[in-house]
Amino acid sequence: MAYRCIAHKKASRSGGSASCGRGYDGPDLISRLPDELLHHVLSFVTTPEAVRTSALSRRWVGVWKRVPRLHLLEEEATNAEHIPDHFDGILRRYAADVDIADLTITYHWHWPEVDGDRASAWAGFAARRVTGRFDLAVTTQVGHDDAFLDLPCFERATEISLYSSGMAVRLPALDAAGDFTRLTKLRMSELSFSDAGEGISGVVSGRCPSLESLELERIDGVEALTLRSESLLSLRLASVPLRRLEVAAGNLRKMRVEYCFDETTRCPWTGGAAMLLAAPALEELGWEDAYPDKVELIRLPTCLMELAVVELPSHIIHKIGQSDFTKILQLFSRAHVLRLTSPMTATATLDSQEQEDLIHSVQLPYYSELDLGVITNGHTSFGSTVVHFLKRNSSIRNLTLTLHSYHHKENKFAPSCMSNCTCHEPLKWWDQDIPLDTLEQLAIKHMSGHCEAKKLHTIAIVAETIATVIVTVT
Secondary structure, three states: OOOOOHHHHHHHHHOOOOOHHHOOOOOOOHHHOOHHHHHHHHOOOOHHHHHHHHHOOHHHOOHHHHOOEEEEEHHHOOOHHHHHHHHHHHHHHOOOOOOEEEEEEEEOOOOOOOOHHHHHHHHHHHHHHEEEEEEEEEEOOOOOOOOEEEOOOOOOOOEEEEEEEOOEEEOOOOOOOOOOOOOOEEEEEEEEEEEEOHHHHHHHHHOOOOOOEEEEEEEEEEOEEEEEOOOOOEEEEEOOOOOEEEEEOOOOOEEEEEOOOHHHHOOHHHOOOEEEEEOOOOOEEEEEOOOOOEEEEEEOOOEEEEEEEEOOOHHHHHHHOOOOOHHHHOOOOEEEEEEEEOOOOOEOOEOHHHHHHHHHHOOOOEOOEEEEEEEOOOOOOOHHHHHHHHHHOOOOOEEEEEEEOOOOOOOOOOOOOOOOOHHHOOOOOOOOOOOOOOOOEEEEEOOOOOHHHHHHHHHHHHOOOOOEEEEEOO
C-alpha cells in the first residue's frame, strides 16, 4: 500500500496492530474552524443532524442555533407523536440575534393536528426572522371552519411559498402596519380566502413594491382579483375560479391562465366572467381556459415572443357550447413562437366538417416557429390540418408536431374512432402541393402507429430545405 492510516503507523512503531475502522485519533481540526465556517458546513446537512452535533463536544453545543438555514420537515423527525412540539422547540432555542436566510416548515399529518394558532405562530416567527426564503406547507383536517392562518407582513423576506390545505388564510388588514418590502416571489397553493379576493388584491397592489413573480394555484374564495403592479414580471393563475380579473402591470413579461374562467362561463346566472388587461410589455402568454364573456384590453402588444394556447377538454367545451380558443389568437398579429394544442382534433361530438370549417376560419397570428400538439382522442386523421397550417404561413422555419393520446384533464384514454369515421377515408392532402421552402426543422414526437405522421415524415425527408428531421417513437 502506498498510503497507510495513522493507526497503522502507530501500530507498526509499537509492534502491535490496529484497525483503520477505529477512526481518526489525531487532533480535532474541524472543531478549530471559526464559527462562520462551521455554520456553512452544517448548512449542508439536515436540521435534525445539525442539532445532534451538540452531543459531539462542548465546542459544538449551540453551533446549530446560528446556522442560517432551517428545514423542519415531517419526514426527518424521529418522534411522530411530538413533531409540532419538536418544531416549536427548535424555533424557540434558535439564536435570537441571527437572521435566517432559508426557513422551510412542512407538516401534513392529521394527528397530532396543527391548528391555525400554531401555523400562525410559525408564520409570525418567520416574519420577524427570515431575510430570504420562507416555505410553509401545512395541512389540517378538512371541515374546520375556524382554522385560520394569519399571515403577517414580511418586511425582509424575499420569497414566500405558502401551502395551507384545510385552512383559510387571512392577510394583513388594510390599516395594519408594515409591508412586504423586499418580497420578489410569492407562491400560494391549495388554500382559501374568506374575503372574495380583496386581501390578496390589496397586498399585491399596495404592499409589494418589489414583487416580480406571482403564482396562485388551486385557490378558493377569490371571486375578483385586481393586480396593479409596476414591478410584476411573471404571473400564473391556475384553478382560481374567477368572475373578474383585472391586471394592470406595465412591465409584465410572462402570463399564464389555466382553468380560472371555465366554471364561471358555464354559469350564466352569475353574470359571466370579465377580464381587463393592461400589459404593454407582455412577451409570453399561455392560455388554457375559457374566454371571458367580457374582455377589455387597454394596452396589449401586437407581437409576442411566444403564444401558447391549449384547448379545453371536450366535456367542458360541450357544456360551454363552443370552442373559443380562436379569440385569444385574434388578439395578436404576430408571435415568433406559436404553440397550439388540440384546437383541431375531431372528438366524438364534433365531426370532421365542423373541425375543418373551424380551422379554416381561424385568424392565426404571423409566426416563424410552430409547435402543434394534436390530442388524437383515438383518431388518426390530422394530416390535412397540418398541411393547412403550412399553407397559411409560408415563413415557418421550425415545425414540431406532438401527438397526445388523450387530454390530461380528461383523466382517461380516448377510445378508438368508429368504423365509419373519416379517418378511414383515403388521404385528402397527400397529393397537394405543400410549401416547404422556408422550413428548416421538423420534429414529430410520439409517432408510433400514426400513418399520417409517417407520411409527413416522408415529405420532410425528400424536402431539400429541411436540414433537421427529428422523430421520437412511443
